[in-house]
Amino acid sequence: MQSKAADTRKEMSQGRLALIFSAPAVLIIAATILAPFLMAVFLSLHNWNLKRPGRERFIGLENYTDWLTDSDFWQPLQTTFTFAVGAVLVIVIVALLVALLLNEKFPGRGVLRALLLVPWAIPSVVNALLWKWLLNPQYGLFNAIWFELGIITEYQNVLGSMPSVMIWLVIAYSWIHIPLATLLLLSGLQTIPGDIYESAIVDGAGIFQRFAYITLPMLRSMLSIVIIFEMIFALKVFDIIFVLTAGGPADATNVLGWTIYTETFRKLDFGAGSSIAMLLGVITLGMAILFYVILDKGVEQ
Amino acid sequence: MHQHSRLRLAIIYFCATLLLIGTVGPFLWLVSSSFQYERQLLNRPPQWLPNPVVFDSYREIFEGAVLGEESGVPYQSRIFLGSFGNSFAIAGSVALIAVVVGSLAAYPLARLNFRGRSVLLFGILASRLIPALSLAIPIVLVAKQIGMSDRLITLVFINLSFVLPYVIWLLQSYFKTIPMELEDAGRIDGCSRLQVVIKIILPLARPGLTSAAILAFLVAWGEFLFALLLSETPASYTSTVVVSLFATDVDVSFVSIITAGVVSVIPPIVFALIFQRYIISGLLSGSLKG
Incomplete structure (x- = not known):
């Protein structure tokens, strides 16, 4: 009995210790994430427009029903999905190819792996500036290269029309996101034991068979993680839109992140902005869960 | 067999060259452009x-x-260096505080047995699932009302809450790799828990702490949304905000815009290349710069 009492005392003191040690971190997170989140829910249930002060009132789910019956929600949602699917596809496919290359042993591999950190370290806003310059309709490098190669006869404004603006937005966004996906997939590849491949070669399996029957199945859980994370990131894209396209031309790249920004900080409608931000949060979480279930099921099979 | 491996190397180096161009080419072009005259930039074909x-x-x-004037x-060029200093102040403070506060929170998660341990860990990680845009709205509203808008300290705290979950996760998994016996020996010698953390755990966890600090610095350096929304005067702009002011202004010369872009990525790129081992190990233990 006595030893049990001593155990409880010890456990309590450990609990208190844990509380004291983690208090600063928990307080910071609570003050800057939990409290604002609750307030965002509150705002989303109110009529709250800074242009019309004094008229704040509770309106229940009206903001939400307004959005759900408005093409100003469905159109950006569709654009968001187009962008996110494109970005995830480009990132995952390129990252997988690069990871397969870096998984081969050759002199210079370490340098290449380190240089992957160059695009990774570039902030999204600077990346947008970089691509704005590369794609400049009068002086951009890409225009110059295509022109010199004879692919185009006059310089193009690729950011000025659909579908080229979406394609280049996806490429520009993917450029800084590919390195991390590559490093994660590479670490996944390196856990696959080499002797499996050797015995497959003995059995006469070709390079594509080895990829399809060994690499892909064994990489599946890491691939799932990368897909889910990249999906979450891409659905909330904002920075690059702000600098590169500002939602244009003619709303062609108006994703939900941009709608939330203009609704809240230009039209100053904080109620409407909060509710659409909540919808984006729910959609993101829903997609993450959906992908998790689909991909996880695949792993079991 | 010899022929085969030669072919293999040839294919590998061909792909590696493409990768090299794709990885550093766009950025090198930006650097090259920044050292030219404006009129040379407009050359066809490009120089x-x-x-x-x-x-x-x-x-x-x-x-x-x-x-000054x-x-x-241009206006943006005049305020750029100040904003560069602000970014340094913010990212540096975030890295320092995140490592101190993060180590304290990570220690009990790695070592202590207490009720609610998994709830705490899960709660901290789950906080990252909430999109920043939905948090930005109330944060801007409240910050303006209580006079916390347009201040660097506000951005330090906001960035901290973004990086802390990753830092805590990274550090607690790192602390777990430190042998328990070393800590027990310290306890027998009469060290308190805090002394154990400071004298035994932290010195041994230096590589983990370095990874955490660098990642925190880089995330804070690149943060844009809150820096944009919470700054009202040039005195509190960060370099990302000034870069966006450059990039969305059609009247500024291309060279000025490009140079601002190059200068603003010198710290992150230099850090990334110097500390690449720490960064890669930090990234692979589950910390992500989104």
Whole structure:
């Protein structure tokens, strides 16, 4: 009995210790994430427009029903999905190819792996500036290269029309996101034991068979993680839109992140902005869960 | 067999060259452009290397910062260096505080047995699932009302809450790799828990702490949304905000815009290349710069 009492005392003191040690971190997170989140829910249930002060009132789910019956929600949602699917596809496919290359042993591999950190370290806003310059309709490098190669006869404004603006937005966004996906997939590849491949070669399996029957199945859980994370990131894209396209031309790249920004900080409608931000949060979480279930099921099979 | 491996190497180096161009090419072009005259940038075909090497746009940034309006350089160039300093102050503070506060929170998660341990860990990680845009709305509203808008300290706290979950996760998994016996020996010698953390755990966890600090610095350096929404005067702009002001202004010369972009990525790229081992190990233990 006595030893049990001593155990409880010890456990309590450990609990208190844990509380004291983690208090600063928990307080910071609570003050800057939990409290604002609750307030965002509150705002989303109110009529709250800074242009019309004094008229704040509770309106229940009206903001939400307004959005759900408005093409100003469905159109950006569709654009968001187009962008996110494109970005995830480009990132995952390129990252997988690069990871397969870096998984081969050759002199210079370490340098290449380190240089992957160059695009990774570039902030999204600077990346947008970089691509704005590369794609400049009068002086951009890409225009110059295509022109010199004879692919185009006059310089193009690729950011000025659909579908080229979406394609280049996806490429520009993917450029800084590919390195991390590559490093994660590479670490996944390196856990696959080499002797499996050797015995497959003995059995006469070709390079594509080895990829399809060994690499892909064994990489599946890491691939799932990368897909889910990249999906979450891409659905909330904002920075690059702000600098590169500002939602244009003619709303062609108006994703939900941009709608939330203009609704809240230009039209100053904080109620409407909060509710659409909540919808984006729910959609993101829903997609993450959906992908998790689909991909996880695949792993079991 | 010999022929086969030669072919293999040839294919590998062909792909590696493509990868090299794709990885550093766009950025090198930005650097090359920043050292040219504005009129040379408009050359067709483009001039690959600057000839002569021109430092005018770099000098503009320094002159603008020192002389102000007298220098006659664009508005953005005048405020750029100040914003660069702000970014350093914010990212540096975030890295330092995140490592201190994060180590304290990570220790009990790695070592202590207490009720609610998994709830705490899960709660901290789950906080990252909430999109920043939905948090931005109430944060801006409240910050303006209580006079916390337009202050660097507010951005430090906001960035902290973004990086802390990753830092805590990274550090607690690192702390777990430190042998328990070392800690027990310290306890027998009469160290308190805090002394154990400071004298035994932290010195041994230096690689983990370095990874965490660098990642925190880089995330804070690149943060844009809150820096944009919470700054009202140039005195509190960060470099990402000024870069966005450059990039969305059609009247500024291309060289000035490009140079601002290059200068603002010098710290992250230099850090990334110097500390690449720490960064890669940090990234692979589950910390992500989104």
